[in-house]
Amino acid sequence: MNFSSTQKGDLLVFSQSLLSALFPIATVVTYRSLAPLASLAYSSVFTALVFAVIYSFRPQWREFLQPGVFKELLFVSLLIGVGFYGLYFYGLSKTTAGNASIIALMEIFFSYLFFHVWRKEEMDYRHIAGGLLMLFGAMAVLFNKAMQFQVGDVYVLAATALPPLGTISSKN
Numbered sequence: 001m002n003f004s005s006t007q008k009g010d011l012l013v014f015s016q017s018l019l020s021a022l023f024p025i026a027t028v029v030t031y032r033s034l035a036p037l038a039s040l041a042y043s044s045v046f047t048a049l050v051f052a053v054i055y056s057f058r059p060q061w062r063e064f065l066q067p068g069v070f071k072e073l074l075f076v077s078l079l080i081g082v083g084f085y086g087l088y089f090y091g092l093s094k095t096t097a098g099n100a101s102i103i104a105l106m107e108i109f110f111s112y113l114f115f116h117v118w119r120k121e122e123m124d125y126r127h128i129a130g131g132l133l134m135l136f137g138a139m140a141v142l143f144n145k146a147m148q149f150q151v152g153d154v155y156v157l158a159a160t161a162l163p164p165l166g167t168i169s170s171k172n
Helices: 005-030 036-057 061-065 069-092 097-104 106-118 125-142 151-160 162-169
Strands: none
Touching: 005 097, 036 069, 069 097, 069 151, 069 162, 097 106, 097 125, 097 151, 106 125, 106 151, 106 162, 125 151, 151 162
8 A cells, every 4th residue: 555654654653552552551560570670671672672673674774873873862762762661661650551551642742742833843633633632631631530640640741751852852
């Protein structure tokens, strides 16, 4: 099939949202046998291996030899790999997987906010409406009187702002 770049982007965001919804559940289950820091370390090693395989099949290792790429790569890796996952894993130890799954969808809202408002990129009304719905869903979880407020929710919310910042900070 031939998809436009917008359709590919929408498909990637949808796929990422599905995987993100499963992530807190899998993490909470692993907490029974692993400490949060060990879970973070194992998932980081697994991710590095997956990217190494992908880069090996696509001969793109020479991209790492470009000047300045390590500084940018280090910053983005620290922001997303350490900041996002550190806050997220810590937050999951202090909240429920359900709350974390819903609050993690705020990443879509933060992406909208950073790219549309900060970078002045155009988005159609469907994307704006979707971002606002994510905001209302997360606010309903955070401020629902029937649910007990948990400090982990704030850590997960802070974590969701970091990936769009990492993406904006990279030059490519």
